[in-house]
Amino acid sequence: MGSVLSIGIDLGTSNCALSVSTGDSVEMVTIPQMTGPGRIDEATTFASAVYFPYENQFRAGDLKLPWKSEDVSYFAGNYAREAGAGIPDRLITSAKSWLCQGAIDPADRFLPWESPLVSAKLSPREVTRHLLSHLLHVFRYRYPDLCENGIPDDTQVVVTVPASFDEAARTVTAQAAIDAGWGPATILLEEPQAAFYSWLDRADTRWRSMVAPGEVVLICDVGGGTTDFSLIAVGENDGNLELDRISVGRHVLLGGDNMDLALAYALRAKLESEGETLEESQFRTLIHTARNAKETLFGKENLQKLTLSVASSGSDLFAGTVSTVLERDLLDTIIGDGFFPLTAIDDLPAGKKSTGLQEFGLSYESDPVISKHLAQFLTSSCSNVRSSRILSSLVTKTSPLRLDGSWICPDAIVFNGGVFKAASLRRRVLDLLASWAPDHAPRELPGADFDLAVARGAALYGRIKQTRQGIRIRAGVSRSYYIGLEASAPAIPGYKPPVKALCVAEQGMEEGEERVLEQKTFGLATGAKATFRFFSSATRAGDTVGTIIQNAERELEESTAIEMHIPAESGKEPGYLIPVQLHSMLTELGMLRLWVQHTASGKQWEVTFNVRSEQES
Amino acid sequence: MNTAKKDTNKGLVTISFCMALPLTAILAFLVVTEKNCSSQGSGLAIGATVLAGGLLLVLLAAIMKKGNSSDEPGIDDERQQTNGTISSQTAIPQRSSEQKPALMLLTLLQEKGRFIDFLMEDIDQYPNERVGAAARVVHQGCREVVRTVFDPVPVSDTKEKSAITLDENYASEEYALSGSVGQKPPFSGKLLHRGWRAQSMKLPSHTSESGRSDSMVIVPAKVEV
Numbered sequence: 001m002g003s004v005l006s007i008g009i010d011l012g013t014s015n016c017a018l019s020v021s022t023g024d025s026v027e028m029v030t031i032p033q034m035t036g037p038g039r040i041d042e043a044t045t046f047a048s049a050v051y052f053p054y055e056n057q058f059r060a061g062d063l064k065l066p067w068k069s070e071d072v073s074y075f076a077g078n079y080a081r082e083a084g085a086g087i088p089d090r091l092i093t094s095a096k097s098w099l100c101q102g103a104i105d106p107a108d109r110f111l112p113w114e115s116p117l118v119s120a121k122l123s124p125r126e127v128t129r130h131l132l133s134h135l136l137h138v139f140r141y142r143y144p145d146l147c148e149n150g151i152p153d154d155t156q157v158v159v160t161v162p163a164s165f166d167e168a169a170r171t172v173t174a175q176a177a178i179d180a181g182w183g184p185a186t187i188l189l190e191e192p193q194a195a196f197y198s199w200l201d202r203a204d205t206r207w208r209s210m211v212a213p214g215e216v217v218l219i220c221d222v223g224g225g226t227t228d229f230s231l232i233a234v235g236e237n238d239g240n241l242e243l244d245r246i247s248v249g250r251h252v253l254l255g256g257d258n259m260d261l262a263l264a265y266a267l268r269a270k271l272e273s274e275g276e277t278l279e280e281s282q283f284r285t286l287i288h289t290a291r292n293a294k295e296t297l298f299g300k301e302n303l304q305k306l307t308l309s310v311a312s313s314g315s316d317l318f319a320g321t322v323s324t325v326l327e328r329d330l331l332d333t334i335i336g337d338g339f340f341p342l343t344a345i346d347d348l349p350a351g352k353k354s355t356g357l358q359e360f361g362l363s364y365e366s367d368p369v370i371s372k373h374l375a376q377f378l379t380s381s382c383s384n385v386r387s388s389r390i391l392s393s394l395v396t397k398t399s400p401l402r403l404d405g406s407w408i409c410p411d412a413i414v415f416n417g418g419v420f421k422a423a424s425l426r427r428r429v430l431d432l433l434a435s436w437a438p439d440h441a442p443r444e445l446p447g448a449d450f451d452l453a454v455a456r457g458a459a460l461y462g463r464i465k466q467t468r469q470g471i472r473i474r475a476g477v478s479r480s481y482y483i484g485l486e487a488s489a490p491a492i493p494g495y496k497p498p499v500k501a502l503c504v505a506e507q508g509m510e511e512g513e514e515r516v517l518e519q520k521t522f523g524l525a526t527g528a529k530a531t532f533r534f535f536s537s538a539t540r541a542g543d544t545v546g547t548i549i550q551n552a553e554r555e556l557e558e559s560t561a562i563e564m565h566i567p568a569e570s571g572k573e574p575g576y577l578i579p580v581q582l583h584s585m586l587t588e589l590g591m592l593r594l595w596v597q598h599t600a601s602g603k604q605w606e607v608t609f610n611v612r613s614e615q616e617s
Numbered sequence: 618m619n620t621a622k623k624d625t626n627k628g629l630v631t632i633s634f635c636m637a638l639p640l641t642a643i644l645a646f647l648v649v650t651e652k653n654c655s656s657q658g659s660g661l662a663i664g665a666t667v668l669a670g671g672l673l674l675v676l677l678a679a680i681m682k683k684g685n686s687s688d689e690p691g692i693d694d695e696r697q698q699t700n701g702t703i704s705s706q707t708a709i710p711q712r713s714s715e716q717k718p719a720l721m722l723l724t725l726l727q728e729k730g731r732f733i734d735f736l737m738e739d740i741d742q743y744p745n746e747r748v749g750a751a752a753r754v755v756h757q758g759c760r761e762v763v764r765t766v767f768d769p770v771p772v773s774d775t776k777e778k779s780a781i782t783l784d785e786n787y788a789s790e791e792y793a794l795s796g797s798v799g800q801k802p803p804f805s806g807k808l809l810h811r812g813w814r815a816q817s818m819k820l821p822s823h824t825s826e827s828g829r830s831d832s833m834v835i836v837p838a839k840v841e842v
Contacts, residue, residue: 323750
């Protein structure tokens with residue numbers, strides 16, 4: 001067997017990380033990046049932020065990366081986040097979350113969001129490509145021997161995405177990786193799955209005794225900017241354990257950054273009640289101080305309080321520094337009770353996800369209570385699993401009553417994300433689940449690597465895929481997909497008929513599986529584009545291709561529209577109608593492929609998401 | 618300020634020896650804080666932080682000395698031979714590339730830990746409470762810098778104030794002896810201070826030789842627009 005090279009990329013909402021596996025081990029790749037004007041340093045993580053300098057901010061040579069001979073006009077990484085902290089109009093953050101905002105075209109150049117200052121803006125897709133491009137340069141720079149002629153052809157590159165990403169967002173991410181130069185064989189892996197692969201690797205052979213067939217494992221991943229849940233069922237076939245990802249959550253824009261901000265607001269209120277006033281720039285320092293204080297108090301459980309200081313804005317450090325005490329009670333109130341309270345299982349997040357744009361452009365969660373989002377996930381997972389006979393049988397082998405309630409109760413939890421370095425928050429989540437199911441309290445699966453598991457797991461998965469050695473989680477398509485059909489009801493003034501939808505791709509379809517929508521033949525005019533509304537659902541595992549949904553807008557989530565296009569044929573008039581059928585398949589690379597096919601001739605035309613192709617500047 | 622360059626260096630080197638003990642104090646302060654997290658440690662903390670200047674001067678002196686000897690060999694000697702004395706005009710700082718890290722270190726300590734602000738303010742007019750509040754800022758930020766760049770660990774694992782014996786193979790740069798010291802090891806005595814050793818030297822690198830290399834700015838003035 002030749003040498004195996006697998007590269008894992010954790011493309012986080014707040015931070016990226018890079019890992020490589022060249023043999024049995026996986027190591028993190030430290031990332032050279034700007035840390036100041038004309039300054040290059042390495043760090044394990046790379047902030048997913050892009051900063052646009054103003055004219056003359058930097059001198060020639062200040063913005064030069066080790067692999068570039070010229071200064072760059074904008075830059076990403078930890079210094080970008082720092083430089084832009086006081087200049088929000090010049091800073092892009094959380095670009096990744098724009099990839100799954102249904103109504104927004106990820107190829108539109110509108111970032112930094114609502115900034116009047118930056119003339120040449122970037123699209124979410126360009127930002128993603130820029131981050132991935134930096135990481136590619138890093139890899140080639142750090143491993144010159146491996147990359148004499150670029151990344152070797154047989155390298156397995158794995159980029160992680162939120163489990164909640166729909167196919168449109170996944171396609172844009174994969175395309176950005178290819179545009180960045182990572183190669184056409186780049187594959188995607190859901191972040192919670194990556195965390196689980198890392199846990200499997202760290203548990204080594206012991207994992208088989210840590211979970212039992214019939215059990216359900218919750219992966220609870222709270223990152224800096226997003227919260228992501230998945231359920232994995234443990235099965236058995238001929239004495240071998242099997243793993244199936246049976247449910248994914250929706251995109252929850254809520255994470256550790258929100259907690260730091262909440263704590264900083266509480267500390268500001270406390271300082272003000274003590275007679276101090278904080279300037280705006282001091283508040284930014286306070287957020288940083290609050291994060292450090294939170295980590296210290298969570299890390300040292302015997303400490304009851306922590307004195308903290310926030311430096312003056314000016315150089316008058318002795319006169320201008322303000323100081324206060326963070327009591328453990330306040331920390332527990334703000335973080336524990338604020339984000340992880342012991343709510344009831346039927347207490348779901350307030351308000352539905354708004355599709356309108358809110359203050360910061362992204363549809364941030366209006367309800368910060370992660371307990372409620374978890375309750376919602378376990379409730380919708382239950383209806384998802386119950387709707388499918390195959391999934392139902394997976395989870396009821398040892399617990400026949402598991403689907404009798406309104407929610408699905410896991411047996412064990414793998415925690416992930418920096419937030420869960422705090423043992424007390426892990427205990428809180430376990431307590432929460434125990435309060436929902438006193439007779440079935442889940443246990444924590446120990447051995448998590450909270451910060452780096454996703455990057456590590458990505459490289460591990462790449463290695464497993466290459467060598468075909470090691471257990472793989474059977475995942476398949478994470479959601480079912482539907483094409484919207486205009487209802488053929490007569491027009492009635494004032495009455496908008498519901499949009500019907502037809503299932504065109506099933507949740508759980510595995511690599512290489514193909515489906516045909518036989519119920520409907522589309523007559524497509526050559527030389528013209530036909531656009532269809534497109535919907536998805538993560539909670540309807542039982543639907544098969546051809547299932548009709550009577551009211552798509554109520555039952556499903558709307559995704560980016562799809563386009564069918566048959567080019568005009570030479571010698572034939574444009575507008576010539578061709579009867580085609582819609583086919584779907586999960587490719588080797590784990591992407592959903594849709595195409596239309598002329599039944600008689602077998603000729604195929606790709607169906608694409610309605611995302612404009614990127615105009616190279 | 619008419620000091621000749623060579624004299625400055627001599628002065629700094631002298632200071633660096635005087636500051637050998639304070640250097641260890643600042644390291645103790647920055648690295649071992651678990652004991653000092655409540656208020657009873659504030660006196661020690663303040664004292665140690667004020668001595669942080671020692672760390673800086675030692676490093677500056679070491680770096681400048683190195684820069685001078687390797688980069689501009691004999692320039693000062695030559696000047697002294699031809700001119701006898703050096704006028705103030707020739708004392709314009711001529712920084713070699715080896716000296717840049719000294720400024721870089723200062724930049725890091727100021728950016729992260731407000732180090733220059735701390736040293737340059739008049740400490741005499743403030744009570745310990747104000748100085749202590751500021752010390753936390755300096756401690757948190759400068760410790761992060763020192764840990765990242767130097768990753769210091771104790772030289773000796775022996776508990777302080779307990780007995781220690783240095784055999785004939787001991788590394789002389791790792792132990793400084795006092796008291797009734799004989800001619801040859803082994804030496805037996807009591808460990809007064811466990812010492813510090815840097816495990817790394819990881820200053821960020823500069824991207825260009827031109828650019829800012831002539832700049833003496835440690836951190837820029839900040840303006841809110």
